Amino acid sequence: MWFDFSSGNRNKVITVALLGTSTRNYHNGEDLGSNSPNLSVVIFSDNTFSGQLPAWLCSGFHLQELTVNSNNFRGKVPDCLRNCSKSIKVRLDRNQFSGNISQAFVFHPNLIFVSLDRNQFSGEISPSWGECSSLCKLQLNGNRLSGSIPVELGKLSHLQVLELDSNELTGAIPDELGNLSKLYRLNLSRNHLMGEIPPSFGNMGKLQFLDLSINNLTGKITEELGGCVNLLSLNLGNNGLSGEIPYELENLKDLQYLLDLSANSLSGQIPQNLDKLQSLENLNLSHNHLSGEIPETLSNMISLRLVDLSYNDLNGTIPHGRFQQGLYVGNHGLCGNATGLPPCSTSSNNGKSHDKDRRIIVGVVVPVICLLFLAAFTIVIVICWLRKTKKHDEEIITSETDVSECWIFEREGRFTFGQIVEATEDFNERYCIGKGGFGSVYKAVLQAGQVVAVKRINITECTDVPQINKWSFENEIQALTEVRHRNIIKLYGFCSRQGSMYLVYDYFERGSLGKVLYSKEGAKEMSWGQRVKIVQGLAHALAYLHHDSTPPIVHRDISINNILLDSDFEPRLSDFGTARQLSLDTSNWTTVAGSYGYMAPELAFTKRATEKCDVYSYGVVALEVMMGKHPGELLRSLSLSVDDSYLLGENVLDQQLSPPTGQLAKDVVVVIRVALACTSSMPESRPTMRLVAQHLGWNTGLIG
Numbered sequence: 001m002w003f004d005f006s007s008g009n010r011n012k013v014i015t016v017a018l019l020g021t022s023t024r025n026y027h028n029g030e031d032l033g034s035n036s037p038n039l040s041v042v043i044f045s046d047n048t049f050s051g052q053l054p055a056w057l058c059s060g061f062h063l064q065e066l067t068v069n070s071n072n073f074r075g076k077v078p079d080c081l082r083n084c085s086k087s088i089k090v091r092l093d094r095n096q097f098s099g100n101i102s103q104a105f106v107f108h109p110n111l112i113f114v115s116l117d118r119n120q121f122s123g124e125i126s127p128s129w130g131e132c133s134s135l136c137k138l139q140l141n142g143n144r145l146s147g148s149i150p151v152e153l154g155k156l157s158h159l160q161v162l163e164l165d166s167n168e169l170t171g172a173i174p175d176e177l178g179n180l181s182k183l184y185r186l187n188l189s190r191n192h193l194m195g196e197i198p199p200s201f202g203n204m205g206k207l208q209f210l211d212l213s214i215n216n217l218t219g220k221i222t223e224e225l226g227g228c229v230n231l232l233s234l235n236l237g238n239n240g241l242s243g244e245i246p247y248e249l250e251n252l253k254d255l256q257y258l259l260d261l262s263a264n265s266l267s268g269q270i271p272q273n274l275d276k277l278q279s280l281e282n283l284n285l286s287h288n289h290l291s292g293e294i295p296e297t298l299s300n301m302i303s304l305r306l307v308d309l310s311y312n313d314l315n316g317t318i319p320h321g322r323f324q325q326g327l328y329v330g331n332h333g334l335c336g337n338a339t340g341l342p343p344c345s346t347s348s349n350n351g352k353s354h355d356k357d358r359r360i361i362v363g364v365v366v367p368v369i370c371l372l373f374l375a376a377f378t379i380v381i382v383i384c385w386l387r388k389t390k391k392h393d394e395e396i397i398t399s400e401t402d403v404s405e406c407w408i409f410e411r412e413g414r415f416t417f418g419q420i421v422e423a424t425e426d427f428n429e430r431y432c433i434g435k436g437g438f439g440s441v442y443k444a445v446l447q448a449g450q451v452v453a454v455k456r457i458n459i460t461e462c463t464d465v466p467q468i469n470k471w472s473f474e475n476e477i478q479a480l481t482e483v484r485h486r487n488i489i490k491l492y493g494f495c496s497r498q499g500s501m502y503l504v505y506d507y508f509e510r511g512s513l514g515k516v517l518y519s520k521e522g523a524k525e526m527s528w529g530q531r532v533k534i535v536q537g538l539a540h541a542l543a544y545l546h547h548d549s550t551p552p553i554v555h556r557d558i559s560i561n562n563i564l565l566d567s568d569f570e571p572r573l574s575d576f577g578t579a580r581q582l583s584l585d586t587s588n589w590t591t592v593a594g595s596y597g598y599m600a601p602e603l604a605f606t607k608r609a610t611e612k613c614d615v616y617s618y619g620v621v622a623l624e625v626m627m628g629k630h631p632g633e634l635l636r637s638l639s640l641s642v643d644d645s646y647l648l649g650e651n652v653l654d655q656q657l658s659p660p661t662g663q664l665a666k667d668v669v670v671v672i673r674v675a676l677a678c679t680s681s682m683p684e685s686r687p688t689m690r691l692v693a694q695h696l697g698w699n700t701g702l703i704g
Contacts, residue, residue, distance in 0.1 A: 043067040045091070053078050067091040067698070069115065077104040089113040091698065093139065101145060102126040109133050113698065117163065118142035125164070127152040137161040141187065144168060149188070154179045165189040165211065172196075173212075178203045185209040189235065192216055197236070202227030213260065214238040221261070226251040232486070233257040237264070237284065244268035245285075250276040256484060262308065263287040270314075275300045281484060286310040286327065294318055294334075303484070317344050417495040420444045420454055420504065427456060434512075439500075443507060452492065453507040455575075456500050483549065487541035489564060489574040505574060510567065513625070514560035520656070523628060528660040530569040532667045532700055535622045535675075538563060539693040541573040542618055546611045547690045556609045558617035559598045560624055597630055602683055612683035615692070619678025626672055628654025635679055647672050667700040 040062045050072040057063060063084045069091045076099040077092065085108050093115040097104075100123035101116065107128040113136060121143040129138065130152025137160060138153075145167040153162070154176025160183060169191040177186070178200020184207055193215040201210070202224025208231060217239040225234070226248025234255060241264040249259075250273040259277065262284040269292035270285065280301060286308045293316035294309065307326030315333025318326070318341070328334050328341055335344040423444040424431040434441040439457040446452065483491065492504040513534065516522035526534075545553040555562075555573070562575035600616035603609070623631040634652070646652065647669050648659060660668050674695055680686050687695070 039063060040086075041065045044071065046070045048072060050074065052076075055080055057081065063087060065089040068095070070094045073097060075099075081105070084108075085110070087111060089698070091115045092119065093117045095119055097121060099123075101140070101143070102128075107131050111135050113137045115139040116143070120144060122146070124148075125150055125153075125169075129153060130155040132156065133158070135159055139163045141165040141167065146170070148172070149174055149177075149193075151176045153177060156180065157182070159183055161185045163187040165191065167191055169193060173198055173217075175200045177201070180204060181206065183207055184230075187211040189213040189215065194218070196220070197222045197225070197241075199224040201225060204228055206230055208232045211235040212239070217241060219243075221246055221266075223248040225249065228252065229254065231255050235260040237262040239264055241266060245271050245274075245290075247271050247273055250274065252277060253279070255280050256303075258282045258284075260284040261288070266290060269293075270295055270298070270309075272297055274298055277301060279303050279484075282306045284308045285312070288312050290314060292316075305482075417497075417502070419446055420452070420502070423447075424454065427454075451507040453505045455503040455505065457503070458500050483545075483553070485541055485544045487537040487571055487573060488544065489572040506572070508564040508566050508572065510565040510569075512561045513563040513565055513571065513621075516565055517560060517625065517628065523654065523656045526569060528657060528664045528668055531625050532664075532671055534563075534565070534569060534571045535625055535671050536693070536696045536700065537571040538573060538618060538621065539689060539696055541571070542614055542689040543693040545573075546614070546688065552611065554609050554611055555614050555617075557598075558614055558621060560621055563621070597632075600683065601681055610683070611689065612686050615678045615686045615689060616680075616683075618689065618692070619675040619686075622671055622675035622678070626654065626668060626675070627652060628656055631679075670696065670699045 039057070041064060042057060043065070045067050046069070048071060049068075052075040053068065053073055055078050057066065057078055057080060063081075064086050065088060066081070066084075067089065070093070073092075073095040075097065077097055081087075081090075082105070087108055088110055089112060091113070094117070096119060097116075098120040101121040102123050102125075104121070105116075105126075107126070109132060111132045112134050114132075115137065117139040119142070121140075123145065124147030125140065125145055127150040129135070129150065132138075133156070135156050136158050138156070139161065141163040142165070145164070146169065148171030149164065149169060151174040153159075154174060156162075157180070159180050162177075162180070162183060163185065165187040166189070169188075171193065172195035173188065173193055175198040177183075178198055180186075181204065183204050186204075186207060186209070189211040190213070193212075195217065196219035197212065197217060199222045201207075201222065205227065207228045210225075210228065210231060210233070213235045214237070217236075218241065220243035221236065221241055223246040225231075226246065228234075229251055231252050232254060234252065235258055237260040241261070243266065245261065245266060245268065249271070252259075253276060255277050256279040259280055259282070263286070266285070266288040267290065270290055272295045274283075274295070275297040278301065281303050283301075283304060283306070287310070290309070290312040291314065294314060296319050299319035309331065310327045311330035313333070314328070314331040316335075318328065318334060318336035318338055326338060328336075328338055335342050337343070421427070423446055424442050427440075427442055431442045431444065432440050433443045433453070439455055442454045442456065444452050444454055489508075490506045492506075494504065495502045510516055510522075516526060542555070542558075545555065557575060558573075562573070564572040564574050566572065598617040598620050600613040603613060620631060620635070623635075627634075648665055652672070653659065653668070659665070674687075674692055678686055678692065
């Protein structure tokens with residue numbers, strides 16, 4: 001339970017918060033605040049309250065925030081809410097509210113955050129939403145809304161999130177939506193929208209998630225979408241789109257989670273340049289009329305996990321690599337080593353003459369390959385024998401050779417381990433940029449200009465990786481190469497050699513959060529808004545590891561030195577040298593790992609690393625970012641009951657910056673209160689990282 005009941009005056013209740021109590025016997029809150037005309041904040045989220053909302057909620061017309069999401073409230077929204085002109089945030093989502101949405105709501109310019117999704121509202125979306133000039137987030141998805149999307153939504157210049165999916169909307173997508181220059185999430189899927197994709201969408205340079213799937217859209221995929229260079233996910237599936245896949249999609253180099261163009265009427269060949277999408281994990285072009293061969297260049301798409309090209313008119317041989325694990329059923333001209341496809345050597349689709357040529361090639365090439373393989377194998381055996389003879393006392397980590405251990409970089413990455421050795425002159429000390437308890441970090445500038453950071457861990461001396469568990473440790477590191485999140489540093493791969501494990505990461509010039517925070521220039525450059533963004537980004541990263549990874553991953557060593565910053569102060573959680581994947585069927589007892597001053601107090605007694613240990617460390621880091629110093633003894637004296645004015649005072653906040661004001665001051669207070677909840681001495685009282693990430697997203701000016 002996370003409970004908050006606060007007041008600016010002992011006789012004037014202004015805030016009522018009751019989160020996650022899972023109780024049914026609260027009588028809808030009639031005994032709280034009914035005689036408090038100054039009530040400004042009401043939070044009843046994540047409970048099982050039912051019935052209708054009480055009419056007193058806005059009786060004094062001072063209500064600024066109403067958050068009652070994730071309950072079982074029914075019926076119409078109280079009429080008094082229409083008169084709350086001071087409202088900033090309204091969350092009614094995930095209930096069973098009904099009625100005409102236009103009649104239930106009055107539109108005020110102060111509104112910043114409105115979430116009415118997953119209810120039973122009906123009616124049309126009012127053009128009056130365009131009057132909410134401060135609106136940053138509008139979620140009306142999952143209702144029974146009809147009619148067209150009003151063009152007035154294009155006036156919302158501050159809008160960052162617009163979700164209208166899963167309704168019964170009709171008509172064309174307004175071209176005016178392209179004016180939303182700050183929008184980063186747009187979801188119009190699962191409606192009955194018609195017409196073409198507006199070319200103006202190419203103007204939304206900050207857009208990261210675009211979903212127009214399951215509609216009745218027609219025409220070509222506009223080439224202007226190539227201007228959405230920050231897209232992480234693009235879903236245009238299940239429409240009536242035609243024409244060829246535009247080459248301009250190669251500009252979407254950040255596309256990571258999804259490219260779905262399935263179930264349309266696309267024709268022509270698959271563009272050769274799709275291999276430029278090096279971060280893409282899921283590619284779905286199925287159920288179209290694509291023809292020709294699959295470009296061999298697509299085998300360079302090293303991040304792909306799922307490929308679905310089924311039910312097209314493709315022919316030829318499928319590429320090597322991840323494409324051999326794809327879905328290709330319904331393409332009668334394809335052959336290759338994939339489920340449902342005939343071997344190319346026995347396929348008759350290309351004619352008898354091609355079969356004859358193929359047999360000749362096989363008869364010549366196969367013996368040559370066998371001879372080369374035998375020669376290579378002999379060379380490897382000789383090298384291993386010489387090495388063993390020369391260094392008979394050297395411990396070899398596994399029974400495999402170094403060649404096989406380092407092969408992962410040639411298979412998974414765009415560089416080999418040999419190139420890294422060459423770039424660092426075999427890890428010369430002058431390339432070392434940092435040292436820690438588990439190893440040293442080196443900077444490697446590769447021939448192609450790519451810069452990576454390489455962490456060397458001496459496994460033979462690392463108490464956290466016992467000799468008997470080296471194979472398990474390598475499997476864990478291999479699993480971490482599959483982690484993909486914007487706030488988690490990318491781990492390209494690893495290699496073990498001569499008693500050491502080498503982990504290869506992205507390189508960031510700013511370095512660690514600790515380096516920036518404790519340098520005078522860096523601390524002053526890191527504004528309050530950037531500090532809030534850092535804390536929020538770190539929360540999203542940990543929520544992903546704890547709740548969206550299978551199995552869950554506990555970091556175990558979160559500190560300001562294990563968080564890197566890019567040029568825009570976007571945080572990247574790093575240093576998984578001590579991380580372990582949590583198996584749900586084990587006790588997770590292990591040696592204590594972590595940085596002094598950040599470890600949860602229970603680790604001293606239990607030595608059991610859990611997600612709640614990460615939550616504690618996160619809270620310490622969040623406080624340190626706001627204070628400009630380690631909280632130290634203040635962890636004992638600060639509590640959730642402290643006044644906001646004290647939290648914004650010189651005893652708490654970093655004095656190198658001017659005190660925050662306005663919305664920034666509110667954001668900073670939210671961060672500090674969340675951090676204090678995370679550093680509770682009792683693990684069961686700490687919130688989960690998912691709840692932390694959601695709370696920061698809902699209660700700060702930065703929409704997460």
